[in-house]
Amino acid sequence: MKKFLLVSLFFVFSLFADKVIYINYDKIPARVIQGELSSFTIKSLSTVRDYPQIKYKFSNYAGIKLLSQNRSTKKIGKYNYQTFPFLVTSKYPRLPDVTASLKNTQDYDTAILHGVKLNAIALNPRKDFSNILANKLSLSDFKTTSYDNHNNILLFRLQGEHTYLKVTHFKNVLKQGIESLNNSYEKAKLTYYVVIPKELENFSFSYFNLLENRFLSLSIPIVVDDDSVVTQSDLKPKDQSHELLKVEIAAGIAFVGLLFIVWRKKYIYLIFILIPLAYIAWMEIPAKEVCIKEGAKLHLLPVDNGTIFETTTSKLMLTKEGSTKGYTKIKLTNEKIGWVNNEDICSY
Numbered sequence: 623m624k625k626f627l628l629v630s631l632f633f634v635f636s637l638f639a640d641k642v643i644y645i646n647y648d649k650i651p652a653r654v655i656q657g658e659l660s661s662f663t664i665k666s667l668s669t670v671r672d673y674p675q676i677k678y679k680f681s682n683y684a685g686i687k688l689l690s691q692n693r694s695t696k697k698i699g700k701y702n703y704q705t706f707p708f709l710v711t712s713k714y715p716r717l718p719d720v721t722a723s724l725k726n727t728q729d730y731d732t733a734i735l736h737g738v739k740l741n742a743i744a745l746n747p748r749k750d751f752s753n754i755l756a757n758k759l760s761l762s763d764f765k766t767t768s769y770d771n772h773n774n775i776l777l778f779r780l781q782g783e784h785t786y787l788k789v790t791h792f793k794n795v796l797k798q799g800i801e802s803l804n805n806s807y808e809k810a811k812l813t814y815y816v817v818i819p820k821e822l823e824n825f826s827f828s829y830f831n832l833l834e835n836r837f838l839s840l841s842i843p844i845v846v847d848d849d850s851v852v853t854q855s856d857l858k859p860k861d862q863s864h865e866l867l868k869v870e871i872a873a874g875i876a877f878v879g880l881l882f883i884v885w886r887k888k889y890i891y892l893i894f895i896l897i898p899l900a901y902i903a904w905m906e907i908p909a910k911e912v913c914i915k916e917g918a919k920l921h922l923l924p925v926d927n928g929t930i931f932e933t934t935t936s937k938l939m940l941t942k943e944g945s946t947k948g949y950t951k952i953k954l955t956n957e958k959i960g961w962v963n964n965e966d967i968c969s970y
Contacts, residue, residue, distance in 0.1 A: 643668045643676065643733045645722045648703060654710045656744040658755045658832065659689075659786040659807070661707040662717055664735070667700055668724065676702065676722050683718035683737060687711050689786075694807075707807045709786050715740045745830060748837055752792055754829035756785030764842050768959070773817050775922065776825055777801070778842055780812045784832065787812040792827060797931065801923055815922060818844075912950060914938045918966035924949035931960065937968065 648665035666676055680688060687709040694705045720735040745751075764778035773796055780787060787810045792798055797817040804811040818825060826841040920932040924946050932954075943951040949961045 642670050642731045643722055643724060645720065645733045645735050647717070647735065647738070649705075650717060650738065651740060653741045653743065654715060655755060655830070655832070656710050656713055656742060657753065657789065657830075658710045659707060659784060660710060661705050661807070663703055663705045664720060664722075666702045666704070666722060666733075670724065670731075676704075676724060678704075679721040679723075680718035681721070683716055685710065685712035685715035685740075685742070686717070688718070689807075709789075710740075710742060713742050713744045715742050747830075748828050749793065750827045750839075751837070752827045752829050753789045754780075754782065754785060754787065755832055756782040756829055757831070757833050758783040759785065759829050759831075759838075759840065761840055761842065766844050766846050768820075768846060769817050772820060774820055774822075774844065774846055775815055775817050776842065776844065777813065777815045777923075780814065782810045782812070783808065785810050790814060792816055910942050911939045912942045912952060913968040914940055914952065914962055915966045915968045918962050920952075920954075920960035920962055921949070922960065924951070924961040 644667045646665050647662060649661075649663040651660045651662070654660050664678070668676070689707045689709065696703050716739045717737040719737045721732055722735070723732040759780060759782045762779045762781050764776065766774050766776045769775040780790075784807075786805060788800070788803060788805055790800070790812060795816045795818055798815065800812065800814055802811075802813040816825065823844055824841050825844060826839055828837045828839045830836070831838045914934055914937065916934055916937050918934045919930045920934070922931055940952040940954060943953050943959065945951060946961075948964055950964060950967060951959065951961055953959055
């Protein structure tokens with residue numbers, strides 16, 4: 623009997639001696655809201671000197687979407703703290719069971735942490751709710767252009783703190799979508815578009831402010847610009863004064879050339895008239911038609927990952943409205959404006 627107890631104690635001691643990593647939940651939210659971006663922090667300690675990176679495996683979680691690619695790490699004394707953001711997706715969230723292990727070590731060098739249920743509530747959203755919950759949300763730029771005979775397209779940029787802007791969604795709009803997104807944990811930026819009726823004078827929506835614990839509203843005035851679509855890097859109307867200035871300079875040079883001809887009686891100065899006049903004529907040439915291939919994708923914006931609103935079902939001859947690097951702006955027969963990749967332009 624005594625020998626059996628000694629063997630048992632030795633076995634238990636060996637188990638503890640082999641344990642090289644310890645983990646625990648350090649910070650978990652006391653309360654969360656469905657749709658909120660939150661986080662939990664794991665505190666870890668290893669008995670191995672200069673131990674390799676700890677890897678984590680998550681399981682048995684519910685009602686949350688883990689965003690572990692954005693985790694942050696810091697070290698305080700002997701302890702490591704790793705924070706993992708997550709999105710609350712239901713009223714009954716549960717944090718995951720966590721299995722931690724040291725990379726490139728034996729299988730028994732692991733520690734298991736059991737998940738916990740969180741206290742969560744669901745909002746009673748307003749009709750104009752945008753699905754956004756944030757500590758702060760602001761509008762930085764916006765632009766409205768004509769989409770077709772009955773609708774405008776509004777393009778705007780939002781900046782938020784402690785928010786997950788990827789879930790943005792509006793009710794009662796014809797079309798909508800993300801044009802660009804930088805969704806970091808602390809600060810996020812979103813470029814978004816909505817297609818709305820022409821009679822709408824303001825586009826208003828609400829978001830839930832997590833610090834004030836209430837819904838707040840944002841309103842965008844609808845002022846239609848003449849030019850059609852704009853790139854993500856410049857949501858404001860482009861200044862066309864440079865083109866006018868070039869024409870005025872060319873006209874000035876032609877006028878000076880005319881004075882030289884009258885004064886010096888030498889027709890060689892005609893070159894100072896003909897070249898500027900040719901430039902002015904070229905600038906004033908009306909828009910020409912371009913051939914668009916069958917199956918060409920028409921973009922709302924001149925970017926490779928921009929929203930595609932239509933695909934051509936046959937070869938088309940469409941009016942060219944302008945161009946930018948790699949893209950041509952075209953007008954469809956239904957007066958819609960879009961951008962087509964130059965690779966989809968065909969020969970006549």
